[in-house]
């Protein structure tokens with residue numbers, strides 16, 4: 201039984217499926233077509249063998265890629281830190297404590313303000329091809345403010361992450377252990393109903409290994425799955441902790457020992473690289489090649505946040521990964537799609553195979569290589585998210601918005 205009106209997208213010059221049965225990790229098909237059946241992919245193959253459908257879109261030689269999966273973003277916040285960015289670009293170093301500026305603004309904001317700002321960022325992301333985004337709390341740092349941050353995030357994505365352990369708030373400066381008690385106690389109780397994941401900023405100036413282990417273990421006991429901010433600003437225990445606890449992902453991974461790389465590979469922890477942060481803080485990039493050569497699964501994400509990286513653009517991150525981290529254009533695209541899906545332990549997204557969610561991006565380009573080859577150029581012509589066409593395909597969007605019987 202079809203689960204909605206079917207759409208045939210044809211004239212695809214290059215289709216990236218991420219299905220290795222078509223050859224290579226990207227599973228590239230040329231002169232391809234794809235049929236969407238409501239929210240899912242129903243057929244993939246050569247255009248000259250495509251079945252009929254209710255509606256038809258000819259993309260005239262464009263490349264089509266899976267929707268980007270941004271597995272690391274901080275979108276619920278208020279305030280503006282452009283002045284801090286300008287200061288950093290004038291030579292001041294980045295330190296973890298700047299988070300507190302955003303915390304003060306977030307606590308002072310209304311729910312409606314926080315929701316509107318987060319929605320604007322999610323919309324901005326979709327316009328750049330991101331069809332799945334993970335959203336963390338972490339700028340409230342009180343029971344009330346973390347819980348409402350997660351309630352807002354849960355209205356925007358199922359991939360919500362409790363990050364009460366982002367930084368120790370000023371009121372606990374003399375009692376960091378007391379704050380860990382709060383994060384693993386009353387705050388967790390209030391946040392767990394809205395969260396899928398638990399995260400901790402394991403870094404000098406934030407939370408050490410023992411505190412991070414306590415936070416992740418408490419979250420796991422409440423049914424949340426662990427992920428971690430690890431080894432961003434210097435060597436540290438975060439990656440080993442991720443391996444020890446079976447975290448889905450260790451994010452940043454900029455400063456790794458050989459033992460850290462081996463632990464990621466052996467434990468099957470995804471290394472999520474966030475090159476927008478290094479770009480925006482003028483810091484050394486993580487060594488993607490070392491991870492790939494060791495067999496580690498690498499994801500790319502934006503880390504969109506008001507302090508260290510205020511970009512929402514996955515295409516920018518792909519371009520940076522290629523230019524600055526020596527990834528090939530194909531590796532970077534894979535990491536920004538299927539890699540992100542693996543970092544979120546999702547099997548229904550990040551690839552275009554029969555049965556997958558119909559999340560895809562039509563590029564204003566003949567090849568996915570253009571994402572890195574033409575940095576900064578808006579190459580996303582339009583998207584489908586769970587089969588819903590973006591405004592660029594308005595005729596289809598109106599077909600989806602009406603009764604399927606009437607649209608025939």
Ligand SMILES: [Zn+2]
Pocket residue numbers: 272273274429503505
């Ligand atoms: Zn982050």
